[in-house]
Amino acid sequence: MSNRNSVRVRFAPSPTGPLHMGGVRTALFNYLFARQNGGTFILRIEDTDQTRYVNGAEDYIIESLKWSGLEFDEGPVQGGNFGPYRQSERKAQYREYADMLIEKEHAYFAFDTAEELDQARSEAESDGRTFSYDEHTRLSMKNSLSLSSDEVKKLLQDEMPYVIRFKMPEQAEAVEDEDMIRGKVSFRTSDLDDKVLFKADGMPTYHLANVVDDHLMEVTHVIRGEEWLPSMPLHVLLYRAFGWDKPVFAHLPLILKPQGKGKLSKRDGDKLGFPVFPLEWTDPETKEVAAGYREDGYFPEAFINMLALLGWNPGTEQELFSKEELVNAFSFDRVNKSGARFDPEKAKWFNHQYLVNKPDEELAGLFGPVLAEKGVVPPSVDHLTRIVSLVKERVSFVADLWEQSAFFFVAPEEYDAKVAKKRWKGDVPAFMGQLADFFDGVSTSWDADSLKEQVSALIQEKEMNFGGVMNSLRLALVGGSFGPDLFTIVEMLEKDEVVSRIRKAVEKLG
RNA sequence: GGUCCCUUCGUCUAGUGGUUAGGACGCCAGGUUUUCAUCCUGGAAACAGGAGUUCGAUUCUCCUAGGGACUGCCA
Numbered sequence: 341m342s343n344r345n346s347v348r349v350r351f352a353p354s355p356t357g358p359l360h361m362g363g364v365r366t367a368l369f370n371y372l373f374a375r376q377n378g379g380t381f382i383l384r385i386e387d388t389d390q391t392r393y394v395n396g397a398e399d400y401i402i403e404s405l406k407w408s409g410l411e412f413d414e415g416p417v418q419g420g421n422f423g424p425y426r427q428s429e430r431k432a433q434y435r436e437y438a439d440m441l442i443e444k445e446h447a448y449f450a451f452d453t454a455e456e457l458d459q460a461r462s463e464a465e466s467d468g469r470t471f472s473y474d475e476h477t478r479l480s481m482k483n484s485l486s487l488s489s490d491e492v493k494k495l496l497q498d499e500m501p502y503v504i505r506f507k508m509p510e511q512a513e514a515v516e517d518e519d520m521i522r523g524k525v526s527f528r529t530s531d532l533d534d535k536v537l538f539k540a541d542g543m544p545t546y547h548l549a550n551v552v553d554d555h556l557m558e559v560t561h562v563i564r565g566e567e568w569l570p571s572m573p574l575h576v577l578l579y580r581a582f583g584w585d586k587p588v589f590a591h592l593p594l595i596l597k598p599q600g601k602g603k604l605s606k607r608d609g610d611k612l613g614f615p616v617f618p619l620e621w622t623d624p625e626t627k628e629v630a631a632g633y634r635e636d637g638y639f640p641e642a643f644i645n646m647l648a649l650l651g652w653n654p655g656t657e658q659e660l661f662s663k664e665e666l667v668n669a670f671s672f673d674r675v676n677k678s679g680a681r682f683d684p685e686k687a688k689w690f691n692h693q694y695l696v697n698k699p700d701e702e703l704a705g706l707f708g709p710v711l712a713e714k715g716v717v718p719p720s721v722d723h724l725t726r727i728v729s730l731v732k733e734r735v736s737f738v739a740d741l742w743e744q745s746a747f748f749f750v751a752p753e754e755y756d757a758k759v760a761k762k763r764w765k766g767d768v769p770a771f772m773g774q775l776a777d778f779f780d781g782v783s784t785s786w787d788a789d790s791l792k793e794q795v796s797a798l799i800q801e802k803e804m805n806f807g808g809v810m811n812s813l814r815l816a817l818v819g820g821s822f823g824p825d826l827f828t829i830v831e832m833l834e835k836d837e838v839v840s841r842i843r844k845a846v847e848k849l850g
Numbered sequence: 851g852g853u854c855c856c857u858u859c860g861u862c863u864a865g866u867g868g869u870u871a872g873g874a875c876g877c878c879a880g881g882u883u884u885u886c887a888u889c890c891u892g893g894a895a896a897c898a899g900g901a902g903u904u905c906g907a908u909u910c911u912c913c914u915a916g917g918g919a920c921u922g923c924c925a
Contacts, residue, residue: 354925389924454923461922470852470921503923522855531853539923546925570854570920591855594918598861601917649874653863657873676863678856679918686862686875696888734887744887759885807884814885822886 347379349561351405351412352550354386355397358621358630359404361682362565362595362604365647369592370563371410372648372670382557383415385426386550388543395624398426404618408640409663414557422557427549434544437552437582438504438537442484446581447537449502450483451495474533475510504538506547506574506581515573520561520590520672527573535574547571551578554587563590566679590672593651594679604682606630614684618643637737638687642694646687650680660693692736700729706738714742716749726832730824744823748832751841752819755849759821763811764849771804772812776842779835786835788827795827816845 351367353359374381383405385398402417414420424430441447450473452460457473460481464471471477478485483505484492495502512530519525537548544552554562569591579586597608609616609631620632633643645661653676654661654669661669695703704725711718718724731744755764778798784790799809814826817838823829830838 352925356925386925392924450923452923457923465851468851472852472921501923505923525854527854533921536923541923543923545923550925565919566855567919567925572854593856596918603918649862651862655864657864659874676856680863681861683861683875689875731887733889811885818885820886824885824887825883826885 347374347377347561348382348557348559349374349379349563350382350384350554350557350559352384352386352553352564353401354389354392355394355401356389356392357394357397357623358617358619359397359401360604360606361616361618361633361647363401364404364408364410364618364643365595365650366563366565366592367405367410368408368644368647369590369652369670369675371412372667373561373563373672374413375667376670379560380413381410382420382422382559383412383417383425384553384557385416385428386546387426387428388539388546388549390428390541390543400619400621407634408618408644410644427544427553430549430553431543433556434538434549434552435542438544438548441506441537441581442504444581445507447504447506448484449492449496450481450505450534450536451487451500451502452482453501456482472533473505474508475530478505478507478534501540503536503540505534506537506578508532508534509577515576517572517576517586517589519569519572520563520588521593521675522569522591522677525569525572525591527570529573529577532573535571537578547574547578551575551582555579555582555584559587561590562587564592566591566594590675593676595650596679596681598682598684603679612684614687637739638691639694639698642691643687645694646690650682651676660690660697688736695736695738696733698732700725700732703728703732703738703741707741710739710742711749714746714749719749723832730828747818747823747829751837751844752817754819755815755845756820759811759815760849763808763815764845766808767804768808768812769846769850771802771809772816772842772846774798774802775809775813776839776846779830779842780839782835786831788825788831791830792827813842815849816842 349370351370353363371381373379383402385401387393387398398416402415405412414422414425416425419425438447442449460477461471473481480486485507487495509529512528514526514528516524516526535547536545538544572589572591576586595604596602597604598612604616606616615631615633615636617630617632618634620635621630622628623630634640641663644663644666648661648666648670649659652670652674655674701721704721704727707724707728708718719727727745727748728741731741734744735741775795775798778795782791782794796806799806810826811821814821814823814829817826817829817833833841
């Protein structure tokens with residue numbers, strides 16, 4: 341590594357489908373660590389499996405990171421000094437490194453067909469064992485270790501398909517590594533098998549490509565999901581076989597499903613009604629649509645904040661963090677070892693916090709398109725801003741502002757039956773007619789305070805029940821028993837509208 | 851099955867060899883709002899089990915149980 345002091349980390353997803361929220365969190369922790377250390381955040385596309393490549397997945401990954409605000413410094417879009425950043429475009433070099441290992445006798449050719457391997461596996465299974473391609477079995481398989489050099493030469497000349505396997509050291513030893521999150525993690529080589537490094541289709545496997553690229557790209561810290569922990573010893577051994585310094589590893593805890601067993605999956609989202617993907621995704625094959633946080637109305641800052649607290653905590657009681665605050669506060673010392681169950685309710689709470697803290701003008705701007713969708717002629721910016729300020733504390737999402745404020749734009753067509761039954765009775769209906777006449781006759785300034793004063797006086801004069809009248813008036817104006825201060829509503833609705841809504845209610849409710 | 855990782859309220863988590871085991875989400879109750887929501891106050895709610903070390907373990911060690919990941923010419 342040329343420059344040991346500068347931190348270089350990478351997020352290396354495989355374009356086999358939409359990026360999972362767990363993937364975004366992995367990217368986030370890489371990003372935070374890079375920014376905190378003035379380092380470089382790299383995006384590398386690991387597309388070595390041609391059979392699993394999904395169209396549009398790479399664009400999806402890039403757009404997801406962009407939406408999440410995780411800008412990378414080097415990657416397939418903007419390039420960099422260590423490109424290309426797609427493994428398919430680095431294809432040529434991997435063979436060279438595989439050959440290097442063969443030369444050093446750390447790897448060998450294996451000619452076993454998929455069928456032969458399947459057979460070996462099922463035979464072992466019927467014996468109650470598990471087949472492992474390792475020092476005990478490799479000599480009974482078809483490879484350059486078991487065959488004579490002439491035989492191998494001939495097979496190669498005949499263009500017999502083959503893979504290149506790593507030769508796990510025969511001498512039993514413990515492979516240890518100091519993980520940034522887990523501390524010392526140890527495996528015995530005798531438990532490990534001879535993994536394929538180079539496939540018959542001319543592409544490297546993840547293990548080879550990953551180690552070679554991390555080395556070539558001068559990656560200093562490998563921050564990835566816990567699912568990679570079992571392959572850590574192989575990777576350590578590969579670095580050693582190449583004679584390279586290994587990066588520092590950090591294996592992140594998994595994100596588990598909200599209920600039941602196992603890690604979070606796409607199905608959980610469908611079942612429990614929350615997104616597992618940052619952006620909406622339409623499967624190019626089935627046309628199935630999977631929900632996204634963006635489309636569901638989450639703010640990227642809230643999404644990122646929520647994700648950061650899933651597996652990491654600041655050690656203080658602070659829960660709301662801007663991206664900059666996260667960069668400063670983040671530390672691997674405070675990343676948990678155990679998997680974290682995802683809680684959709686808490687995700688909503690985060691969004692609510694961000695929504696409430698947003699300036700009313702900004703929310704009004706975001707609310708505009710929702711109104712347009714509802715066919716409402718948008719009011720002035722000032723008016724809309726005021727409406728938003730009155731109802732924003734009641735919602736978690738911009739789209740929900742509609743149900744809390746629709747009555748400001750559209751007169752109610754229906755009235756909450758329960759409220760009507762409880763309030764709209766006795767001498768109230770008759771009084772409501774008088775109230776409409778009163779409002780109609782108001783010639784003084786139309787503002788909440790003075791209207792409240794006058795109406796209160798009227799109620800007192802007629803010896804009406806204040807609560808009954810107020811709730812009935814609310815029912816007439818709003819259609820239900822919810823919403824902000826009643827006289828503020830009266831003021832904002834303006835005289836004609838208030839009068840007409842009361843008369844309409846009197847007519848409809850009798 | 852094998853290997854490895856993990857284990858504090860329902861969930862996310864803080865924490866210490868001696869604490870009333872703290873906070874947040876959610877839930878419940880009361881207050882404010884003559885509505886609803888917000889907000890405020892309060893409440894229920896956890897150290898997986900068993901040994902050992904120790905004057906004393908939730909904290910250290912071991913075992914058990916439970917959970918998870920991996921075990922592919924997938925990543």
